[in-house]
Structure formats: structure tokens, C-alpha cells
Amino acid sequence: MSTGAQLIMLWENIAMSVRSIAANKGRAVLTALGVMIGVGSVIALTALGTGAAVSVEARLGNLGANLMIVYSGQPRGTALVRTRTTNIAPALTIDDLAFIDSLPPDLVVMTSPESSINGQLKFENRNTAATVIGTDTDYPEIRNFRPVFGDFFTPADLEGRRNVVAIGVQVYRDLFPDGRDPLGTTIRMNGLPFTVVGIMEEKGNPGQDASVLIPLTTFRRSLSGSDRYAIINIQAASPDVMYQLQEIIETQLLAFRRLPSMELADFYIANQMDLIGTVRGVADTFTLLLGGIAAISLLVGGIGIMNIMLVSVTERTREIGVRMALGAKGRHVMTQFLTEAVILSAGGGLIGVGLGYAGAWGAWRFGGLAAVVSPESVLIAFGFALVTGLFFGGYPAYRASRLDPIEALRYE
Amino acid sequence: MIHLTDVHKHYQMGPTVVRALDGVSMSVDAGEFVAIVGPSGSGKSTMMNIIGCLDSPDAGSYLLAGEEAAERSADELAEIRNRNIGFVFQSFNLLPRASAVENVELPLIYRGISGRVRRRMAEAMLERVGLADRSRHLPAELSGGQRQRVAIARALVGNPSVLLADEPTGALDTHTGEEIMTLFEQLNAEGVTVVLVTHDPHLARRAARAITLLDGRVTTATALEVRP
Ligand SMILES: Nc1ncnc2c1ncn2[C@@H]1O[C@H](COP(=O)(O)OP(=O)(O)OP(=O)(O)O)[C@@H](O)[C@H]1O
Numbered sequence: 185m186s187t188g189a190q191l192i193m194l195w196e197n198i199a200m201s202v203r204s205i206a207a208n209k210g211r212a213v214l215t216a217l218g219v220m221i222g223v224g225s226v227i228a229l230t231a232l233g234t235g236a237a238v239s240v241e242a243r244l245g246n247l248g249a250n251l252m253i254v255y256s257g258q259p260r261g262t263a264l265v266r267t268r269t270t271n272i273a274p275a276l277t278i279d280d281l282a283f284i285d286s287l288p289p290d291l292v293v294m295t296s297p298e299s300s301i302n303g304q305l306k307f308e309n310r311n312t313a314a315t316v317i318g319t320d321t322d323y324p325e326i327r328n329f330r331p332v333f334g335d336f337f338t339p340a341d342l343e344g345r346r347n348v349v350a351i352g353v354q355v356y357r358d359l360f361p362d363g364r365d366p367l368g369t370t371i372r373m374n375g376l377p378f379t380v381v382g383i384m385e386e387k388g389n390p391g392q393d394a395s396v397l398i399p400l401t402t403f404r405r406s407l408s409g410s411d412r413y414a415i416i417n418i419q420a421a422s423p424d425v426m427y428q429l430q431e432i433i434e435t436q437l438l439a440f441r442r443l444p445s446m447e448l449a450d451f452y453i454a455n456q457m458d459l460i461g462t463v464r465g466v467a468d469t470f471t472l473l474l475g476g477i478a479a480i481s482l483l484v485g486g487i488g489i490m491n492i493m494l495v496s497v498t499e500r501t502r503e504i505g506v507r508m509a510l511g512a513k514g515r516h517v518m519t520q521f522l523t524e525a526v527i528l529s530a531g532g533g534l535i536g537v538g539l540g541y542a543g544a545w546g547a548w549r550f551g552g553l554a555a556v557v558s559p560e561s562v563l564i565a566f567g568f569a570l571v572t573g574l575f576f577g578g579y580p581a582y583r584a585s586r587l588d589p590i591e592a593l594r595y596e
Numbered sequence: 597m598i599h600l601t602d603v604h605k606h607y608q609m610g611p612t613v614v615r616a617l618d619g620v621s622m623s624v625d626a627g628e629f630v631a632i633v634g635p636s637g638s639g640k641s642t643m644m645n646i647i648g649c650l651d652s653p654d655a656g657s658y659l660l661a662g663e664e665a666a667e668r669s670a671d672e673l674a675e676i677r678n679r680n681i682g683f684v685f686q687s688f689n690l691l692p693r694a695s696a697v698e699n700v701e702l703p704l705i706y707r708g709i710s711g712r713v714r715r716r717m718a719e720a721m722l723e724r725v726g727l728a729d730r731s732r733h734l735p736a737e738l739s740g741g742q743r744q745r746v747a748i749a750r751a752l753v754g755n756p757s758v759l760l761a762d763e764p765t766g767a768l769d770t771h772t773g774e775e776i777m778t779l780f781e782q783l784n785a786e787g788v789t790v791v792l793v794t795h796d797p798h799l800a801r802r803a804a805r806a807i808t809l810l811d812g813r814v815t816t817a818t819a820l821e822v823r824p
Pocket residue numbers: 594607609614615616634635636637638639640641642643686
């Protein structure tokens with residue numbers, strides 16, 4: 185058959201299918217319902233899974249881009265940012281930091297060491313407790329924690345070991361409940377006078393909001409005396425190099441300490457990718473599970489299509505006989521019924537895509553859930569619906585195509 | 597053209613065997629106009645179905661244009677039914693959900709003829725059987741005679757070389773029946789081979805030759821007329 189004739193046949197099949205579906209609208213809708221629900225739920229549920237992962241990743245990114253932290257002590261849990269590090273002996277040396285700083289820029293962008301103690305802060309007659317962090321001027325960039333009012337301390341402050349402090353927003357609220365401009369004001373920290381140079385942005389976690397930041401040089405001279413760091417913050421060049429970088433640092437720091445393995449180490453490295461990996465893993469499992477449930481409902485939808493197509497073939501046995509008597513070949517009959525099954529499943533699939541988007545929107549609008557509809561899920565779900573139609577329409581269509589014309593004509 | 601030799605068609609109905617065709621031999625030459633007569637149940641429709649490549653004999657041989665029909669594939673038979681044979685069924689066999697003109701278009705669909713051309717051909721054929729004004733009606737909205745004429749138009753629309761008509765005028769009044777007969781005679785004059793089943797001895801006499809069936813056999817009287 186020529187391509188022209190094939191196109192005509194295809195068009196004819198579509199027209200016949202649409203007419204046959206239109207003749208049984210209610211039944212068609214019920215048949216396609218399974219596919220609609222299947223496709224809709226695949227899209228909406230995976231949107232919720234993806235949305236959850238995206239929102240957690242956004243929160244992690246909020247900690248600082250490509251952040252990697254070397255901690256003193258032994259690992260506890262998986263939290264990237266430990267809220268209390270003040271009670272652990274600082275174990276990281278100047279050599280450790282120098283080594284990390286010596287790594288090429290395609291691995292390490294910048295570093296910032298920090299140490300901290302618990303401090304008691306006082307202004308006029310008000311007292312508050314805060315974590316006092318001594319660090320350097322790269323800290324705001326690495327930790328994505330910046331002043332909103334005034335400034336962070338400067339390299340000159342660091343150089344001159346000045347008594348200047350950038351205070352967390354909670355500390356500001358506790359010490360200056362009247363909301364006054366605190367810049368230039370002197371507060372007392374463990375008895376020592378410090379001049380306020382800035383207020384840090386609100387992060388929503390007490391570890392940061394109830395902290396104050398002072399130059400590391402000042403911290404060492406006045407508050408701790410130790411020349412070790414509790415933490416080294418590292419901004420890696422990209423997420424891809426993080427594991428490689430972690431391995432390089434672990435190997436060298438173990439070598440400095442003459443230790444055989446991380447089990448005995450007095451430091452550990454938390455890597456943003458670990459957390460993102462964990463979150464993605466959970467989200468992927470979730471998505472897979474939801475996808476599986478949705479796929480089962482698609483399967484059920486497919487069986488519904490098969491059932492109705494078998495009924496349709498039986499009902500139209502005489503019609504098949506007439507068509508065959510007038511020259512329809514097996515494959516004509518086959519494609520006619522396949523077209524019908526695919527139109528049913530594609531129609532159901534299209535409505536399902538709409539339902540999926542609506543469901544995701546509803547979850548966001550009324551449930552406050554993060555939902556991100558991924559184009560892949562739409563394509564996969566719709567493609568799956570089409571394949572379902574082809575697969576489950578295949579058997580009834582095959583049965584129809586194998587009918588004997590004279591018996592089909594006699595069928596009552 | 598059409599050559600049946602000792603064709604049998606039996607149906608097992610419980611304990612009894614119905615011998616619908618019990619050793620039929622007959623032939624029809626290209627361009628002939630042959631009438632098939634015989635009482636009800638004598639096997640006329642059964643024979644027509646075999647000639648029309650819809651059914652196959654249990655035993656015996658059916659040569660169509662020199663080739664054994666039983667040896668052809670289902671697709672080849674479909675092709676023959678589509679291009680070479682026009683079949684007017686005794687029970688019309690119209691699609692109930694398709695309009696008159698859509699029913700007439702059916703054979704053309706499987707030739708891959710485009711919608712517009714098909715529609716024109718079908719309308720022209722409906723006009724020839726006097727139903728131009730009923731082309732959009734569904735079969736259920738037509739009288740018995742009108743349905744029969746739609747079935748005739750459908751058999752003729754593809755310009756078949758053989759026209760098989762099973763009681764094509766059974767539901768028609770004498771006048772319309774005459775007109776259809778005249779149409780068949782015109783087609784026959786143009787070279788179409790016509791095989792016509794009828795109960796009407798008057799119509800049968802208008803055929804060049806009549807073959808009489810009785811209990812699944814060609815009766816001797818008319819068998820003499822069959823050329824060897
Ligand atoms: N599918 C079938 N199963 C069983 N018996 C059948 C079948 N088809 C035909 N017969 C039998 O074969 C015989 C011949 O039937 P056929 O339809 O050929 O008769 P006919 O000559 O066309 O009769 P009429 O003039 O009434 O149309 C009948 O006895 C009928 O009962």
C-alpha cells in the first residue's frame with residue numbers, strides 16, 4: 185500500500201474510533217478513568233516527591249554553597265551544622281589549615297577556620313548567653329551568613345586583634361529590646377568590652393541567631409589561648425569534587441596524625457553532598473514507591489481497557505464480518521481496534537496529565553506542600569498510558585483480526 | 597471464470613448432518629448472466645458465499661479465474677472480495693451506525709481511496725439506485741427496499757468484475773425490482789459477470805441461463821444446461 189493510502193487508512197481508523205467511542209461516551213469515560221487516575225497520580229505524587237527533595241536541597245544550599253566542614257572530634261549523627269561545638273576540644277592545627285589552603289582552586293575556593301566558646305553577654309542591665317565564634321572574614325561568604333545591618337569585621341580588625349563583634353539577631357533582640365541602632369555601642373563579653381559593628385541576618389536556627397562573631401585573633405588572645413581550631417569551613421569548587429576533596433583531606437590529616445584510619449581520628453568531615461545524597465535517596469525511594477503505586481493503577485486501567493475492548497469486539501462481531509466481507513484484511517481490523525484502544529488510553533492520559541497538574545497545584549495551594557511537576561514524569565506517565573493502550577488493546581484487536589468473515593457475519 | 601466441482605458443505609447439527617451443498621458442480625463464464633433458483637434451504641446462499649470467497653468448501657474444488665480459492669491466503673481473498681467481487685447479501689448486512697452513503701463507501705476505504713473521492717463515487721452510485729435523497733439516513737431510517745438498494749449500491753460502487761446478488765429484489769416492488777434488473781442487465785452488457793439468486797421465475801427467465809438447486813444438489817434438468 186502506498187503512503188498516501190496508509191495515511192487515508194490511518195485517518196479512517198481515527199475517525200471510526202472517535203465515532204465508536206462517541207457512541208458509548210459513558211462507557212469510554214469509565215474505561216479511561218483508570219488510566220486518568222494512574223497518569224494523574226504518577227504526575228502529582230512524583231511532583232510531591234521532587235518538591236520535597238527540592239525544598240530540602242534549597243534549605244541545605246542556604247547553609248552555604250558547596251560547603252564542607254572539618255570538625256574536631258568524632259562524628260555524631262548526620263547534621264552538617266552542629267549547633268553545639270563549644271564543648272569539644274579543638275583538634276585542627278595550623279598545618280591542617282595550611283594544607284587545605286594549599287589545595288588548587290579547582291578543588292578549594294576558600295577556607296575559614298573557627299573556634300567557639302560559650303559566652304555571657306551584657307549591655308547595661310541586660311544579660312544573654314551566646315556562642316562566641318572566632319573566625320576570619322571569609323566566614324560570611326562560606327557559611328552564607330551575612331550582616332543585614334552594619335558590617336562584618338574587617339581584615340584590619342583581624343590584623344589588629346580588635347575587640348569588635350557582629351551579633352546574631354537573637355542576641356540583638358535580647359540586648360537591645362528597644363530596637364535602637366547598636367552600631368558603635370560597647371557591650372561586655374565575659375567581662376571584656378567589645379564594640380558592635382553589625383547585626384547578622386536571621387537564619388531561623390538558634391546556633392546562628394544566638395551567636396556572635398569576633399576576629400579569630402582576638403578570640404585566641406582574649407578568650408581561649410589555644411592555637412587550634414574547632415572547625416575548618418571549606419567552600420569546594422563544585423559539588424562534583426566534594427568526595428575527591430574529602431578523601432584528599434582525610435588522607436593528609438590522618439598522615440599528619442600518623443593514624444591508619446578514620447575510626448581513630450580526632451576529626452571528621454561533613455560533606456553537603458552526603459546530606460543531599462541522603463535526601464535525594466529518600467526522595468528517590470519515595471518517588472519510586474509512589475511511581476510503583478501509580479504504575480499499578482495504570483495496569484489496572486490497562487486491564488479495564490482490555491476488558492472493554494473485548495466487549496467492544498464481541499459487540500461488533502457483525503460489523504467486523506461486514507468489513508471483512510467487503511475487503512478489510514486482518515491488519516485493517518487489527519489497527520482499527522488498536523487505534524480505538526490507544527485513543528481511549530491517550531485521551532485518558534491527557535486528562536490524567538491535567539489531573540496531575542491540578543493535584544500538584546492543589547497540594548501546594550491548599551496543603552502548603554512543595555510540588556514540582558517534572559516534564560519527565562509527564563512524558564513517562566503519558567508514554568506509559570499509550571503503551572498500556574497498545575499492550576492491553578493488542579489482544580482484543582488480535583482476536584478481532586482473526587475472526588472468520590462468514591462466522592462473524594452470522595454472529596447474532 | 598467460476599468453476600465449482602463436486603463441492604460439499606456440511607454442517608453438523610447435533611446428531612444430524614445438514615448437507616447444505618452435497619456435490620455441486622457448475623461453472624459460470626466471464627460475462628455471463630446466470631440465475632440461481634431453488635426452494636428455500638436448498639443451499640443457494642451457501643453456494644454464493646463460496647463463490648464470493650467468504651466461505652470455503654469442505655470438499656471439492658472452487659476455481660476462480662483459474663486458481664483454487666482454498667489455496668489463497670486470507671489477505672488475498674480479502675483483496676479479491678474488495679476489488680473483483682460485488683456481493684449483495686440476502687440480509688443486506690449494512691452497518692447500523694453508518695449512514696447510507698458511509699455504508700456504500702466501505703469497500704473503497706480498504707482500497708485507500710481518499711474521503712472526498714470516495715464520497716463522490718458513493719453518492720453517484722446511490723443516485724443510480726434512486727436513493728440520492730436518502731444518503732445521510734441511517735439504515736434504521738430506511739425502508740426495507742431502500743436498504744436493499746443501499747446494499748446494491750455498495751456492491752457496485754467498486755466496479756467489480758463479478759456481481760453476486762442474493763435475492764437483491766426480494767424486498768422491492770415489481771417496478772423497482774424491474775429497474776434494478778435493468779441496471780444489472782446494463783452492467784452485464786458492459787462485461788460484468790452476474791450471478792443472481794432469485795425466487796421470482798419471471799426474473800430468472802431474463803437471465804441467459806438458470807441453475808436450479810435442490811437439497812444441495814444441482815438438479816438434473818438444469819444441469820444439462822451447464823456447459824462442460
Ligand atoms: N451456519 C450454518 N449452520 C448450520 N446449518 C446451516 C448453516 N448455514 C446454512 N445452513 C443450512 O444449510 C441449508 C442451506 O442454507 P442456505 O442458506 O444456503 O439456503 P438458501 O437456499 O439460501 O435458502 P433461502 O432461499 O431461504 O435463502 C439450510 O438447511 C440451512 O439450515
